[in-house]
Amino acid sequence: MAVAFDEMKGTDGALRPAYAELHRWLADVPPDVLDHRRREAEVLFRRIGITFAVYGEADAQERLIPFDVLPRILSAAEWDILRAGLEQRVRAINLYIHDVYHRREILKAGVVPEELVFQNPVFRPEMNGQKVPHDIYVHIGGIDIVRVDAETFYVLEDNARTPSGVSYMLENREIMLRLFPELFARHRVAPVENYPDELLATLDSVAPATASADPTVVLLTPGVYNSAYYEHSFLADKLGIELVEGRDLFVKDEIVFMRTTQGPKRVDVIYRRIDDDFLDPLAFRPDSALGVPGLMSAYQAGNVTLANAVGTGIADDKAVYSYMPAIVKFYLGEEPILKNVPTWRCREEQHLSYVLDRLEELVVKEVHGSGGYGMLVGPKADKTTLAGFRAKLKSNPRNFIAQPTLALSTCPTCVEEGVAPRHVDLRPFVLTGRDRIRIVPGGLTRVALKKGSLVVNSSQGGGTKDTWVLDR
Amino acid sequence: MLSRTADNLYWLARYVERAEYLARILEVTQRLATLPLAYVGSSNEWESAVATAGCAHAFAATYPEANEETVTDFLCFSTSNPSSIRNCFEIARTNARAVRTALTVEMWDAINGIWLELKRFGNGPTSREEFARFLRWVQEGSLRFDGSAYRTMLRNDAYWFSRLGVYLERADNTARILDVKYHLLLPANERVGGPLDYFQWSAILRSVSALTAYHWVYRESVKPWLIADLLILRDEMPRSLASCYENLVLCLDHIARAYGRQGTAQRQARAVRARIENSRMEEIFQHGLHEFIGEFIGDNNRLGAAITEQYLM
Numbered sequence: 001m002a003v004a005f006d007e008m009k010g011t012d013g014a015l016r017p018a019y020a021e022l023h024r025w026l027a028d029v030p031p032d033v034l035d036h037r038r039r040e041a042e043v044l045f046r047r048i049g050i051t052f053a054v055y056g057e058a059d060a061q062e063r064l065i066p067f068d069v070l071p072r073i074l075s076a077a078e079w080d081i082l083r084a085g086l087e088q089r090v091r092a093i094n095l096y097i098h099d100v101y102h103r104r105e106i107l108k109a110g111v112v113p114e115e116l117v118f119q120n121p122v123f124r125p126e127m128n129g130q131k132v133p134h135d136i137y138v139h140i141g142g143i144d145i146v147r148v149d150a151e152t153f154y155v156l157e158d159n160a161r162t163p164s165g166v167s168y169m170l171e172n173r174e175i176m177l178r179l180f181p182e183l184f185a186r187h188r189v190a191p192v193e194n195y196p197d198e199l200l201a202t203l204d205s206v207a208p209a210t211a212s213a214d215p216t217v218v219l220l221t222p223g224v225y226n227s228a229y230y231e232h233s234f235l236a237d238k239l240g241i242e243l244v245e246g247r248d249l250f251v252k253d254e255i256v257f258m259r260t261t262q263g264p265k266r267v268d269v270i271y272r273r274i275d276d277d278f279l280d281p282l283a284f285r286p287d288s289a290l291g292v293p294g295l296m297s298a299y300q301a302g303n304v305t306l307a308n309a310v311g312t313g314i315a316d317d318k319a320v321y322s323y324m325p326a327i328v329k330f331y332l333g334e335e336p337i338l339k340n341v342p343t344w345r346c347r348e349e350q351h352l353s354y355v356l357d358r359l360e361e362l363v364v365k366e367v368h369g370s371g372g373y374g375m376l377v378g379p380k381a382d383k384t385t386l387a388g389f390r391a392k393l394k395s396n397p398r399n400f401i402a403q404p405t406l407a408l409s410t411c412p413t414c415v416e417e418g419v420a421p422r423h424v425d426l427r428p429f430v431l432t433g434r435d436r437i438r439i440v441p442g443g444l445t446r447v448a449l450k451k452g453s454l455v456v457n458s459s460q461g462g463g464t465k466d467t468w469v470l471d472r
Numbered sequence: 473m474l475s476r477t478a479d480n481l482y483w484l485a486r487y488v489e490r491a492e493y494l495a496r497i498l499e500v501t502q503r504l505a506t507l508p509l510a511y512v513g514s515s516n517e518w519e520s521a522v523a524t525a526g527c528a529h530a531f532a533a534t535y536p537e538a539n540e541e542t543v544t545d546f547l548c549f550s551t552s553n554p555s556s557i558r559n560c561f562e563i564a565r566t567n568a569r570a571v572r573t574a575l576t577v578e579m580w581d582a583i584n585g586i587w588l589e590l591k592r593f594g595n596g597p598t599s600r601e602e603f604a605r606f607l608r609w610v611q612e613g614s615l616r617f618d619g620s621a622y623r624t625m626l627r628n629d630a631y632w633f634s635r636l637g638v639y640l641e642r643a644d645n646t647a648r649i650l651d652v653k654y655h656l657l658l659p660a661n662e663r664v665g666g667p668l669d670y671f672q673w674s675a676i677l678r679s680v681s682a683l684t685a686y687h688w689v690y691r692e693s694v695k696p697w698l699i700a701d702l703l704i705l706r707d708e709m710p711r712s713l714a715s716c717y718e719n720l721v722l723c724l725d726h727i728a729r730a731y732g733r734q735g736t737a738q739r740q741a742r743a744v745r746a747r748i749e750n751s752r753m754e755e756i757f758q759h760g761l762h763e764f765i766g767e768f769i770g771d772n773n774r775l776g777a778a779i780t781e782q783y784l785m
Contacts, residue, residue, distance in 0.1 A: 224570050237573035248476050259475040261629060261783040262731050 004407040005149045006421050007072065016150075018075040018470055019412075021186045026070075026412070026419060037179045038069050038414055044175050066463035067172060069179065072411045072424055072445040079190075079441055079469045082145065082153060082428065085338035087437050088328060090141045090430045093160055093315045095331040097137040100314055101127045111330050112323050120320075122313025122368070124276060126283060130300060132309050133206045134434045139307040140199070140271075141430040142166075145338070145443075147409040154341045154406070156425065158324065160316035161308060162273050165444040165464075166429050167231035170195060170238070172444075172466040188471040190441035195429070196238035198440060202433035203239075203269050206305050211268035218242045218258060220249070220272040222290045232273050246274075251294030254301040269305045276310050318367045318401045319345055342404060346397040355402040356393060359386055362402045363454075364393070377454060379405050408454055411465065413447055423448045425456050426467065441469035477571050478633040479784040484567040485621070485637030488583070491560035492614035493645040494547050495607045497524050500679040502604075505540060507671060518543040524652045524679075526644075527555055544603065549596045557610055561586050574630050578620035586613040629730055632723040636779060639723065643716035643772050646703055649679055651765045657696040673699055680711040700761060701753045713768060717745040720775070727783070737778040744771045 005011055008019040015023055045064055074082070099106050100117055107114045117123055142163025144156040173192050177184060200217065207215035221232035223245050236243035248258050249267065257264035272279065278288040283296035298304045314320060322343040328336040344351035344362075355362060364376040376389045393400055410421035428443030445465040446456035456462040501521040519538040522531045525547055534552060535542040550556045565587040568575060575583075589609070597603040618638065625631040650657070656672050673694045677683040682702060689706060690698050707714040720741045728734045756764045 224566065229569075233572045242474050242477075243573065244474060245476065248474050259785070261473050261475055261478045261633070261727075262733075 004421070004423065005147065005409045007147070007409050007411050007424075008421075010150065018073045018078075022071070022073060022183070022412075025183060025186065031418065034069065034414055034419075041067050041069055041175050041179055044178065045171070065168065065458045066449060067175065068413050068422075068447055068449070068463050068465045069176070070412050070414055070419065071176065071183075071466045071468045072426075072447075073187075073468045073470060074442070075470055076472045081337065083439055083441075085153070085155075085336070086143055086428055086430050086439055088332065088334060088337050089143060089155065089158070089324070090138060090432055090437060092324070092328040092331050093141065093158060094135065094137050094432060096327050097160075097309070097312055097315050098135045099331070101130060101311065106327065106330055109330070111326050112320070116319055116323075117314055120314055120317065122276070122311070122317065124311035124313075126296060126300070127309070127311040131302065133208060133302075133305050136206055136432050136434070137309040137312050138315065139202055139206060139309075139432050141432070142427050143338075143430060145426040145428065146341075146406060147426075148406055149409075153338055155321075155324070155338045156341060157318070158316045158321060159427075160312040161275065163427070163429065164228045164231055164273070165427055165446075166195060167234040168464050169429070169440075169442065169444040169467070171234075172464055176466045187468065190469045190471050192440045192442055195440045196235065198431055198438040199235070199271075200239050200241075202431040202438060203271055203307055205433035205435055206307065207268045208302055208305055210303055215268035216258075216266060217269040217271065218244045218249075218267050220244055220246070220270050220274055220292075222274050222278065226273075228273065235271075241271075246289070246291045249292045249295070251292060251298050254294070254298045254303055256292070256295065256298045256304045267304060269307060271307050276313065279306075279310065318343075318365055319347065319398075322401065341406060344402045346393055346400040346402060351402075352393065352397050355400075356390060359390060359393075361405060363405050364389055364400055364402045367399050367401060373459070375455075377405065380454075405454070411445070411447065413449070413465070415449065415451075420451070422451070423454050423456065424465065442467035473574070473629055475784050477574050478629070479780075480567040480571040481574060481630055481634040482637040482779070482784060484564050484571070484583070485634045486641040487560040487564040487567070488614050488617050489638050489641040490555060490645070491557045491564070492611050493641075494525055494555075494557050494560070495610035495614075496679045496681065497521050497649075498544065498547060499604075499607045500675045501543075502540075502600075503678070504671065504675050520652055521547070524648055525555070526648050527553060545596060548606070549593075558590060561590055561613075576620065576624035578624045579617060582613070582617040582620045586617070589613075627726075629727055632726045632730075633783070635723045636720065639716045639719045640772065640776055640779070642711055643713055643720070644769065646680055646711050646713060646716070647765055647769050647772065649676060650700070650703060651762070651769065654761045654765060657700045657761060669696070670694060676703075682709060682711065685709055697753060697757070700756070704756070704764075705748065705751065705753065714745075714748045717741065717748055721745050724779075735778075735782045737775065737782045740771075740775045740778050744768070744775065747771075 003011055008016060008023060010016055042064065045067060096106065106112050107117060138160045140163060142159035142165065144159065145153050146156045147153050169192060203217045204215055217239070218241055219232055219236040219239070221229060221243055223229065226232070233243055242258065244258055250257055250259065256267040256270070258267050274290055277285045278290045280291045280293060280295040281288045282293050299306055299310065322340065322345055325336045325340050328334065344355050346352045346355055355364070360378045360381070362378045364378070366374040376385065378386070408423040408425065411424045412419050413422040415422065424445050424447045426443050426445050428439060431438040445467040446458070447463050447465050448454055448456045449463045450461055453461070498521060501517045504517045516538055518540060521543055522528050522538055530553060531538065531546050534546065546553050546556065548557045551559065553559065565583050568580060568583045572580060593606055597606050621634055625634070653672070653676050656669065673696055674683055676699055677686050677694070680703060686694065686699070686702055689702060689708070702709050702712065704713050706712050707718050709715055724738045724741050728738050
């Protein structure tokens with residue numbers, strides 16, 4: 001594995017301009033000050049109550065996600081490239097989903113194999129020929145980006161269903177502004193605090209034609225036991241909309257209402273943070289207690305907008321991912337600005353045998369996996385784990401893809417032994433409304449706090465950082 | 473606002489109020505139980521505590537006998553008693569978490585702090601001193617939460633629903649004390665000066681933190697019919713039935729004004745208040761104190777049901 005690119009010092013140790021001020025500041029600041037601020041940050045987070053739940057850990061129902069006080073910094077020029085690439089990618093994703101549920105030109109042209117769509121469990125036949133407002137499916141997209149050198153950003157994953165993490169982006173900035181005002185004074189950092197406004201504008205813009213000029217928007221959560229519940233309540237609060245559970249809504253004559261202290265109130269747009277499967281027990285999983293019976297019928301009648309739309313999963317599983325560069329070219333006639341990580345689809349025989357030969361060099365992921373679960377990092381795995389994965393790959397190759405182990409870029413991070421480089425990724429949030437695409441500069445930087453670790457997921461010991469995009 | 477949000481706020485307030493009430497009952501019971509028999513008679517104070525908490529049936533199903541150990545466990549720490557202090561705080565905090573954004577930071581800090589600290593007491597205190605500290609802690613937690621709500625909440629429907637919970641629960645609690653102890657308050661029991669009654673009477677006052685208030689209002693030694701008067705009819709006494717209903721009517725009027733509509737709940741609350749306002753102690757005793765209290769508890773439950781039906785579902 002190559003030496004990782006460090007975002008402060010490159011690969012040759014030469015200080016990169018975006019980090020010049022931070023580097024100078026780090027040299028001046030006494031080590032105990034950093035440590036003190038770090039503890040202060042933890043107190044603040046605990047006070048605010050930002051917690052997340054880890055599935056499978058009965059005792060640790062609410063944990064703090066570790067926060068690193070050193071910012072991750074992107075220059076304006078770097079951000080320009082990222083922004084253009086993100087817009088392009090999300091435009092293509094929306095066109096692709098629309099096509100799949102309508103004319104299916106991309107399948108007819110043989111660019112994406114049919115069975116990858118039709119045999120995909122997240123493909124929703126209910127959406128065939130279904131009109132959605134302004135043909136927008138992915139209103140909120142979270143595109144995971146990794147960096148391998150000064151010029152190269154890869155898209156690691158597209159999240160087109162219910163991407164989370166934006167509350168950390170916002171809270172991290174608030175905490176940093178409180179803890180390090182002097183550091184902000186030395187930089188011109190693009191603000192992110194307008195995200196809730198942008199999100200609300202996006203949701204308002206896709207209200208159904210039947211809605212009034214001031215549509216009623218709600219956020220639908222699975223409830224307090226969901227791992228991202230904090231984020232749901234945080235966003236509802238910032239947006240100034242009701243945070244509803246399935247039982248707060250009901251459908252009558254294909255219209256969605258919420259139960260309020262003043263009687264039923266009509267709902268126009270639902271920012272839902274519930275998976276398709278649980279939305280409506282009448283249409284999908286009949287055992288779902290989280291959803292709203294009849295919601296799909298109201299949706300299909302065009303009386304309510306769901307954000308994101310139903311059936312967007314066909315755009316973000318890891319097998320479809322490998323076709324994204326072709327998808328961008330097919331719909332937009334443009335070269336993709338952001339590259340894909342080279343990916344072997346184990347469903348294809350040649351790819352599978354390549355993967356099996358080089359298992360100890362590769363990263364293997366489940367097609368529908370997320371959160372870093374069910375993933376193999378070849379170079380870090382022992383013999384037993386490798387053998388186990390080999391067996392899994394052979395028995396169900398369609399379920400896996402493989403990628404080279406990337407030397408993810410590193411950022412200076414506060415750890416036990418002082419300031420040291422740790423691997424990072426980036427999740428920017430892309431909002432698509434009727435009028436335009438909105439992206440607040442930056443996103444959520446996740447950092448693998450364990451030395452050498454490449455897994456940044458919070459469920460696996462990852463932390464977060466504030467992400468700064470410097471203005472010109 | 474969402475009916476569920478209003479419901480959560482209402483029950484959050486009720487459970488915190490209930491926890492405080494249980495702590496008071498236990499504090500008083502412990503005080504009585506440690507007095508020599510000659511002062512309090514041979515009645516089982518622990519049994520009476522369970523009855524006052526309104527869970528005699530559930531208790532009898534779990535324990536063979538009411539004594540310090542079993543009652544303390546059942547009312548404070550039991551996970552099988554849905555209204556134990558521990559469960560009150562657990563449920564209150566779950567409710568609070570579900571409506572985080574409808575609470576102020578101070579309220580959240582208060583209830584979340586209680587919940588975090590509750591773990592410190594484990595499965596129960598190891599000594600009487602620690603138990604006494606626990607009871608003080610419960611009452612202080614409730615005071616902090618109530619004070620935070622009073623001082624920091626916007627005066628909108630969220631606030632009025634949360635106050636409804638406080639006053640409805642408080643009225644129920646005061647009525648229950650009267651229901652269990654009514655025989656001590658009957659004029660027939662008028663035997664001035666007996667130490668036995670004095671301690672029982674002052675215990676009733678203590679359990680609604682009204683011992684000092686009593687002396688300010690009446691400026692005479694403790695008389696049972698005056699205790700009944702204080703707890704039922706005196707609206708300057710914050711835990712009296714009269715005061716609770718004055719506040720319930722006020723909260724419901726605020727909600728009705730904000731929503732532009734009156735309903736069953738408003739009418740029911742006004743009817744109960746009118747009944748209290750038009751009563752005199754002599755008549756209540758004539759009619760039967762026990763019957764009066766029994767009817768009141770029924771009325772109070774009906775108001776709770778009316779509020780739920782009108783707003784919370």
